[in-house]
Amino acid sequence: MRPTAIALLTLSLSSPALVLADTSDGSALIGQDWDTIVEMARGGEVNWFMWGGSDTINRYVSDYVGGVLMDDYGITLNRIGLTDTTEAINIVLGEKEAGVTDAGAVDMIWINGENFRTMKQADLAWCGYTETLPNNVLIDWTNPAIANDFGVPVDGCEVPWNRAQFAFAYDTARTETPPRSIPELLDWIKANPGQFTYPAPPDFNGAVFVRHVFYHAAGGVEGLLGDFDQARYDAAAAATWDILNEIEPLLWREGATYPTSITQLNGLFANQEVAFTFDYDPSQFGLGVQSGQYPETVMSYGLTDGTIGNTNYTIIPFNSPNKAAALVLQNVLLSAEAQLEKALPEVWGTVPGIEVDRTPAEIQAAFAGIERHPSVVDPAELAQNALPELQAGWISAIEQGWIENVGR
Amino acid sequence: MDRDPVMLRTLRGLAGLALILWLVLPLIPLAIWSFARGWRFPDILPQSWTLQAWDYALSDTSGVLDSLTLTIWIALCATGLSILIGVPAGRALGLSTFRGKGLVEMMILAPIIVPGIAVALGLHGVFIGLGLTNTTTGVILVHLIPTLPYMTLVMAGIFANYDTAFEDQARSLGASPWQTFRHVTLPAILPGIIVGGLFAFLVSWSQYILTLLIGGGRVITLPLLLFNFAASGRNDIAGAIGMIYILPGVLVLILTARHLTGRNAAIGGLGRL
Structure with missing residues (x-):
């Protein structure tokens, strides 16, 4: 009886490690074949820390994005709502000071401006992976308003999500x-x-x-x-x-x-x-x-x-243990479909972070057909x-x- | 004590009524907000009523119901541990004098005097070193830092007015240490345990930054969800989550109210602390 119990206990303790590939080593992922990354991410989880003060945005992230991640990749999305983005940066900063280099609590943060500057200056960001994302082709990195986040060069340390x-x-x-x-x-x-x-x-x-x-x-x-x-x-x-x-x-x-x-x-x-x-x-x-x-x-x-x-972005901390899943999440966020969903006024109504004219014709047509909320100024006019x-x-x-x- | 008892009772009744109104009145707008769609100056009542805020608060997306159970569990564990540590600590502080007692009292108070964020960031490093971050256990343990000062100080006050001669008498009459504790000490200090425990429960219940840092987003308690919406000005959703948030506190208060009437002689102020 007892050996069985111990065996069961050992199994239950070790099984998550068997299922979830540790993808904390970012350098092994950069330039890797996308299908391989997706397989490494499958069945895992990703912890996304983001400002949580809007029920509509929360629903989009948890229900729509979380649904795509689960249905298409078997990845569990944990959305952690923040009152202030600095709180997530403090977690990563504390982990870095304590020497946690591969088992951080944070896999992704919705970020821009001063918080990005802090993360970049303190070497808290994982950089140089953007070319690995298939949907990177939808981003116009030649646009200085995308390649610079509040005047700080992005340098492949984050990818755009929305423009404002x-x-x-x-x-x-x-x-x-x-x-x-x-x-x-x-x-x-x-x-x-x-x-x-x-x-x-x-x-x-x-x-x-x-x-x-x-x-x-x-x-x-x-x-x-x-x-x-x-x-x-x-x-x-x-x-x-x-x-x-x-x-x-x-x-x-x-x-x-x-x-x-x-x-x-x-x-x-x-x-x-x-x-x-x-x-x-x-x-x-x-x-x-x-x-x-x-x-x-x-x-x-x-x-x-x-x-x-x-422009606001999503960033992956240097010590995220689920970098493959975070990449899959970023790629989903950048996808034409997810950006279109987010642009619908009843969902969020925000301006895409990708170039709409690089998306398939039917997506472009759908974007063109969106009826803005009457209270929101026309982004083109703005x-x-x-x-x-x-x-x-x-x-x-x-x-x-x-x-x-x-x-x- | 030769005052007119009728007058005393009336005064006590009026004071009680004022206290209840003072506690309940702020909750009424909270309740209205949770059903309001658009409630702006100069409207006395919301323009229309809706269940949208409750629909969100009770949805899987919001995670409120899951976190309610977890928050109760964490607060109960933190309270239990606070009692286990705070009662002996309070006894030592209340009954004995020793060198450096003032310093010990200062150290116990320190976590509630020093700004919370400074304590939290330092503790984060310590808890990472101990491998306790991102776990419910870690969150329970870190809650002891703000709850213990309250528990210990209340118990120190109780023991300052406590006479150990009762225990000696019980022992001389043949009671075992356990019997002495069970039948002599405990009844005398129980009101203090309840008051201190209530403090500990409510202090643990309202922790935000410690829970977020030490829990690392894996341990989502109600304040984490509530503050998102309170800070973003969504009074409707903050109202709905707030109504759920106050329930356990009110329940604990009702359950312990009969011990808090002030008629019990053992609550003798907070001693010399």
Whole structure:
């Protein structure tokens, strides 16, 4: 009896290792035949850490993407919802410091911007594998807005998932004509005191609003491209803080306080305390109207002097033990079908991270036939006035400068 | 104690009513939100009602029901272990004086004074070294760090007002150590165990960052799911998950309420701590 029990115990303990190939060694996967990678991944699992605050996005990931992974590859997708992406990076960072090089808890993170910079600088990312993905052909790496993540070169350390471009939103029932440029907005704030505010940087969306004012104060983005330059920064920064300090007493609550997050600004907007909100991803306004967060009269719009665009990505940590399954997941996410599903307004309504004109004709037709949510601004219209993101050095200097000169 | 007992009772009743209102009133908007589709200023009530938030909260996708069982299990284990460690520790702190006692008290309080994220990141490294990350066991053990200070301090307060002469008397009358504990010590300290245990349960119940870091996303408790939606402004789904989230706490409170009336002499304040 006892030997049997021990044998059973040993079997039950060791069987997962028998079924699941350990694919923590990334170098063995790069350039490997795709079918071999799929076979290595089959029957395994992948742990994807991502912001979890939207039921529709969660359903798309767990039900649609998780369904494809299970049905086609037998891979179990564990979606781990985060309140803040930094939490996942802290796990990987802690593991690296403790010497965990092949058995990390995190297989994939939805990421961009500062978090990507942290992972790249701290050598937390697995890099150089993008050519191995069959759907890599759908990505336009020659586009600088894809090859650079907030000014940091991607260098094969992540693959794009969605594109987004900053847009404002207003309620047509309350505001007749919204200001369509930064100068117009500044005039509007002066004419309508107490009706506008923005989240304090380092909030992601608050910081990008401040950068729009910075571009305006610098007389355009052209002089700001390239490496951080202290002299050029100082000139534009002084003018920016003057503008923002001048409007401060005219903001919501006389500027005595700023919302601490975009969520708080959205709440103020929904409850008619302020006239505008904004988001890096205009599809949020469609989802917000669908969930009843905003009235149907809410519309999003771009600026004639342009709004800043970005791309968000998925990244695989260096110590992921399930790299083959993570690759399969990335390839599914990049597939024309999954990108099309995600573009449907009732699913998410976001702009694809792949080039639609490289997909099969019937997918292209389906993309063309998508009816946008009426509250979401037309991405093509928005893209006509797209502004680039600055390099990381500029972005952190502007955030720090705001905190010292305006937020203090 | 020669006050008019009727007046005292009325006052006590009014205070009780105020306390109940104070506790229940904030829960009413939470309940309304969970059925609301669009509830914005200046509407007194939501524009329309829907079961969408509950539909999501109870779906497999949200994982709320799975995590409810797991969260209860973790909180119960953390409470049980807190009692096992906190009662002897509290006895030592409450009854004896020794060199460095002040330092020990400081060390016990440290985890709830030092900022949580600093503690969490340091503990992450320690738990990786011990091979306890990404497991339920690891999460239960790490919850002891915030729960033990409460348990130990409550028990130290109880034992500060406790007279060991009762135990000596029982022993001199022929009771075994177990009988002495069972019939003399336990009845005297039980209210303290219940209060301390309640603290421990609720503190474990609400852990976020420790669970996420040490659990590594393998151990998903309710706060992890709730905070996603609370932070993203989805008050409807946060309301539905929140209603589920408060259930065990309310249940534990009801079950232990009769021990918390304050009439029991053994709850004698928190001693000198």
